[in-house]
Amino acid sequence: MRVVLAEDSVLFREGLARLLQGAGFDVVGQVGDAERLLALVRTSRPDVAVVDIRMPPAHTNEGLVAARTIRQEAPGVGVLILSQYVEAEHAMRLIADGADGLGYVLKDRVSNLAQFAEFVRQVGEGGSVIDPAVVSLMLSRSRTRGPLDDLTAREHDVLALMAEGRSNQAIGERLFLSPKTVETHVGSIFSKLGLLPAPDDHRRVLAVLTYIRS
Amino acid sequence: MSYPRLIVLALVGLLVGAVGEWASVVNGQHAVIAGVDLAVGLTYLTAGLVAMRRRPGNRIGMLMTAFALAWFIGAWGNVSVAREFGEVPVYGFDQVRVVIWFDALNQAVLVHLILAFPSGRLSSLASRLVVTAAYANVLILGLARAATLDFFGAGAADARFQGVLGLYPDFELANSLHRAYEAAGIGVLLAVVAILLRRWRAATPAARRALAPLWLAGMAFAVSITLAAPSIVGGATPSTTEVVCCTGGLGYPGDSYLEVPERVREVLFWLARGGQILVPIAFLFGLLRMRLDRMSVSDFVLELGEGPPPGRVRDALAIALRDPSLALAFWARETGGYVDAAGSSVELPGPESGRAVTVLERQGQPVVAILHDPALDEHKELIRALGTVAALAFENEQLRAELQAQLDEVRASRSRIIEAGDAERRKVERDLHDGAQQRLVTLTLALQMARGELAEDVDPRLATALQEATDELRLALTELRELARGIHPAILTEDGLGPALASLAARCVVPATVQSAPQRRFSPTVEATAYFVVSEALTNVGKHARASRVDISVGVHDGRMIVEVADDGVGGARPERGTGLRGIADRVAALGGRLECSSPPEQGTRVVAQIPCA
Numbered sequence: 042m043r044v045v046l047a048e049d050s051v052l053f054r055e056g057l058a059r060l061l062q063g064a065g066f067d068v069v070g071q072v073g074d075a076e077r078l079l080a081l082v083r084t085s086r087p088d089v090a091v092v093d094i095r096m097p098p099a100h101t102n103e104g105l106v107a108a109r110t111i112r113q114e115a116p117g118v119g120v121l122i123l124s125q126y127v128e129a130e131h132a133m134r135l136i137a138d139g140a141d142g143l144g145y146v147l148k149d150r151v152s153n154l155a156q157f158a159e160f161v162r163q164v165g166e167g168g169s170v171i172d173p174a175v176v177s178l179m180l181s182r183s184r185t186r187g188p189l190d191d192l193t194a195r196e197h198d199v200l201a202l203m204a205e206g207r208s209n210q211a212i213g214e215r216l217f218l219s220p221k222t223v224e225t226h227v228g229s230i231f232s233k234l235g236l237l238p239a240p241d242d243h244r245r246v247l248a249v250l251t252y253i254r255s
Numbered sequence: 256m257s258y259p260r261l262i263v264l265a266l267v268g269l270l271v272g273a274v275g276e277w278a279s280v281v282n283g284q285h286a287v288i289a290g291v292d293l294a295v296g297l298t299y300l301t302a303g304l305v306a307m308r309r310r311p312g313n314r315i316g317m318l319m320t321a322f323a324l325a326w327f328i329g330a331w332g333n334v335s336v337a338r339e340f341g342e343v344p345v346y347g348f349d350q351v352r353v354v355i356w357f358d359a360l361n362q363a364v365l366v367h368l369i370l371a372f373p374s375g376r377l378s379s380l381a382s383r384l385v386v387t388a389a390y391a392n393v394l395i396l397g398l399a400r401a402a403t404l405d406f407f408g409a410g411a412a413d414a415r416f417q418g419v420l421g422l423y424p425d426f427e428l429a430n431s432l433h434r435a436y437e438a439a440g441i442g443v444l445l446a447v448v449a450i451l452l453r454r455w456r457a458a459t460p461a462a463r464r465a466l467a468p469l470w471l472a473g474m475a476f477a478v479s480i481t482l483a484a485p486s487i488v489g490g491a492t493p494s495t496t497e498v499v500c501c502t503g504g505l506g507y508p509g510d511s512y513l514e515v516p517e518r519v520r521e522v523l524f525w526l527a528r529g530g531q532i533l534v535p536i537a538f539l540f541g542l543l544r545m546r547l548d549r550m551s552v553s554d555f556v557l558e559l560g561e562g563p564p565p566g567r568v569r570d571a572l573a574i575a576l577r578d579p580s581l582a583l584a585f586w587a588r589e590t591g592g593y594v595d596a597a598g599s600s601v602e603l604p605g606p607e608s609g610r611a612v613t614v615l616e617r618q619g620q621p622v623v624a625i626l627h628d629p630a631l632d633e634h635k636e637l638i639r640a641l642g643t644v645a646a647l648a649f650e651n652e653q654l655r656a657e658l659q660a661q662l663d664e665v666r667a668s669r670s671r672i673i674e675a676g677d678a679e680r681r682k683v684e685r686d687l688h689d690g691a692q693q694r695l696v697t698l699t700l701a702l703q704m705a706r707g708e709l710a711e712d713v714d715p716r717l718a719t720a721l722q723e724a725t726d727e728l729r730l731a732l733t734e735l736r737e738l739a740r741g742i743h744p745a746i747l748t749e750d751g752l753g754p755a756l757a758s759l760a761a762r763c764v765v766p767a768t769v770q771s772a773p774q775r776r777f778s779p780t781v782e783a784t785a786y787f788v789v790s791e792a793l794t795n796v797g798k799h800a801r802a803s804r805v806d807i808s809v810g811v812h813d814g815r816m817i818v819e820v821a822d823d824g825v826g827g828a829r830p831e832r833g834t835g836l837r838g839i840a841d842r843v844a845a846l847g848g849r850l851e852c853s854s855p856p857e858q859g860t861r862v863v864a865q866i867p868c869a
Contacts, residue, residue: 056700130754
C-alpha cells in the first residue's frame with residue numbers, strides 16, 4: 042500500500058516512515074506542509090496520505106483543509122488525519138461530506154504500532170476511522186430524540202462498540218454474545234436506521250455516523 | 256455711601272422738593288398735583304438713596320437721586336412768580352430763566368436712567384448718542400431758548416423782568432428755538448422708544464426679566480408724553496407748562512399751535528405722572544426681587560442636595576438665574592486653563608463678546624467660570640451666592656469626573672490584564688502542543704522503533720520495561736492534552752465559540768445541549784470569557800446540581816453577548832461561597848460585563864453572563 046506522509050516535525054516523520062515501512066507499507070513521499078502535500082498527492086497518487094492536522098504556516102488546521110482538497114481532487118486517495126487533541130468537531134467536519142477513505146486519530150496512536158497500521162490500512166482501503174477517544178466522547182453526549190431512540194438497549198451497546206471500530210467478533214467477546222447474535226443485532230440496527238443492504242463496511246460507517254451525528 | 260452723606264442728600268432733596276412744591280401751591284397750583292409731584296420726586300429720591308446704599312458700584316442710584324433733584328428744580332419755576340409775595344420777591348426772573356433753562360433736565364436724566372438701566376452704564380453707541388443729545392438739547396438749545404425768551408412780550412415795561420438770560424428778547428427767535436427744542440425732545444423720546452424696542456427684541460429671557468418692569472414704565476411715560484402735545488413735550492415737563500400757565504400764559508410760544516382739550520390733557524397728565532412714578536417703583540421692585548432671588552438660592556441648594564446627575568449643576572444654575580444661555584467653564588489645574596464639561600479647552604469670552612463672566616474662586620484658585628448674560632451683571636452677588644453653593648457641587652462633579660477617569664483607567668487596565676493573560680494562556684497551550692507534546696509523541700515513536708529493533712526472543716523484562724514506558728508516555732500525553740485544554744482550548748482559537756461549546760457540552764457528565772451559539776467570531780478575550788463561564792458553570796452542574804439536563808445558549812443583543820447556562824437540578828447554589836464562579840464573575844466584570852446566578856432551591860440553577868462584545 043502506497044503511503045505519503047505530511048508532518049512538519051522531521052524527526053517524527055522519519056520515524057513514522059520507518060515504522061510504516063517496517064509494517065509493510067510503501068512510503069512513497071514525505072513532506073512538511075500542506076502545499077507540498079497537495080503537489081505530492083497529484084504526482085504520486087498514493088493510496089493513503091497520513092496528514093498532521095497542524096502544519097505550517099499557521100499551525101492550526103491546515104491538515105483538515107488539505108484533506109478536503111484531496112477528497113475533491115483525488116477521491117481515490119484516503120486521508121488519515123493525525124490530531125493532537127480530541128475534538129469531535131474536527132471529526133465531524135472532516136466526514137461531513139462522506140466518510141469513505143477518511144480517518145481522524147490521535148497522534149499518540151503511534152504508540153501502538155499494530156493498531157496504527159490497521160488505521161492506515163482501513164483508510165487506504167476506503168474505510169473510515171475515527172479515534173476511539175473521539176467516539177467515546179461523542180457517545181457520552183446528550184442527544185435529542187432521533188432514529189436511535191428506536192434501538193433497544195442491547196442494540197445501543199452494539200452500535201456504540203461498532204462506533205469504536207470493533208468487529209462483530211470483538212463486540213461479541215465484549216458483550217458475551219455469540220457472533221450470530223451480534224450479527225442479528227447489527228442487522229436490526231441497520232434496518233431500524235433505514236440502511237439498505239450494501240457492502241457491510243459501508244453500512245457500518247453510516248450507522249456509526251448516524252450515531253455520532255445524533 | 257455712608258449714612259451721614261445719604262442723610263444729608265435726603266435732607267437736601269426733601270428741602271428742595273418741599274420748597275418747590277410749597278411755592279407751587281402758594282402760586283395757585285392745585286394741591287393734589289403738587290402733592291403728586293412731590294410724591295414722584297420723593298419716590299425717586301428714596302429709591303435712588305436706597306440704591307446708592309445697597310449698590311454703591313452702580314450709577315442707577317445716583318441717576319435716580321439726580322432725577323429727583325432735577326425734578327424738584329423744575330418745580331422751582333413756580334417759586335419765581337414773586338408778585339404773589341408782594342414786593343418781596345423770593346427770586347428774581349434771572350433765576351426763573353435759570354429754572355426754565357434747566358426745566359427739561361429731569362427729562363434728560365430720565366432718558367439716561369432708562370437707557371442705563373440696569374447696569375448703570377450706557378453699553379451701546381446709540382444709547383450714548385441719545386443721552387448726549389438729550390443733555391445737549393437741554394444745555395444748549397435750552398439756554399438759547401431761555402436767553403431769547405420774551406417773558407412778558409416785547410418791550411415789557413418792567414425792566415426788572417429783563418434778566419441776564421433775557422439779554423436778547425426776541426419773540427420770533429424764541430419761537431423758532433422753542434420749536435427746535437420741542438422737535439429735539441420728541442426725537443430723543445422716539446430714539447429711546449426705538450432703542451428699548453430693539454433691546455427687547457434682542458434680549459435674552461434673563462435680560463427681559465430684569466428690564467421688563469422698567470421698560471414698561473419708561474415706555475408708558477415716553478409714549479404718554481409724546482402723545483400729549485408738542486407744547487408739553489417742548490416744555491419737557493408739565494411743570495414748565497404749569498409755570499407758563501401759572502404765569503398767565505404770557506407769550507409762551509407753544510400754546511398757540513396745538514389745541515388739546517382740557518380733559519385729554521388731564522388724562523395724559525395723570526398717565527405721565529403714573530409712568531414716572533412707576534420707574535423708581537420698578538427699580539425698587541428689582542431690588543426687592545433680588546431678595547426673592549436669594550430665596551431661589553435655597554431652592555438651588557435643595558436641588559443640588561438631591562444629588563444632581565453630572566451636568567445638572569449647570570441646568571440648576573441656569574434655572575435659578577433664568578438664563579438658558581448660561582455655560583460653565585471648569586478650571587483645569589493640570590493645564591492651567593478652562594475646560595467645558597466634555598473636557599475640551601475653553602477660552603473665556605472677552606469684554607466685547609456680549610457675554611459676561613463671573614469667576615468663582617476657592618482658596619485663591621479659580622474653580623469655575625460662569626459665562627452668563629451681561630444682564631445678570633446686576634445680580635453678581637446673587638451669582639456669587641449661587642456660585643458658592645455650586646462650587647461645592649462643582650468640586651463634587653470634578654471629583655466625580657476624576658474618579659470616573661480613574662475608574663475607566665482601572666477598568667481598561669483590568670481588561671488589558673485579562674487580555675494579556677489570555678494571550679499568555681494561548682501561547683502556553685500552543686507551546687505545550689508544539690513543544691512538549693510533539694516531543695513526547697516523537698519519543699513514543701522512538702520507543703516503538705526501539706521495540707521493533709529488538710529480536711523476538713528479547714529478555715521479557717526489557718520488553719515489559721519498554722511497554723511500561725510506552726504506557727506511561729501515553730498517560731503523560733493524555734494528561735498533557737487535558738492540561739493544555741484546561742489552559743486554553745485550541746478548538747476555541749481555531750474554530751470559535753460554537754464548536755468549543757459543543758466540545759464542552761460533549762465532555763459534561765450531565766447531558767448538555769448547546770441550544771444556540773453565534774456563528775461569527777469575537778475577540779479572543781470575549782470568546783475565552785464566554786467559554787470559561789460555560790466551562791465553570793458546567794463543572795458546577797456536574798459537581799453539585801444533580802441535574803438531568805443542562806442547556807447552554809449564547810446570543811448577542813445590543814453589543815452584549817448573553818451567555819446562559821441553565822440546569823434542572825436541585826438549585827441552592829451559593830456562588831459567593833465558591834471560588835470558581837467568583838473568579839469567572841471577576842473576569843466578566845473586568846470586561847465591563849456582569850454575571851448573575853439565580854439558584855432557588857429545587858428550581859435549578861441559572862447562570863447568566865453579559866459580556867460587552869461590540
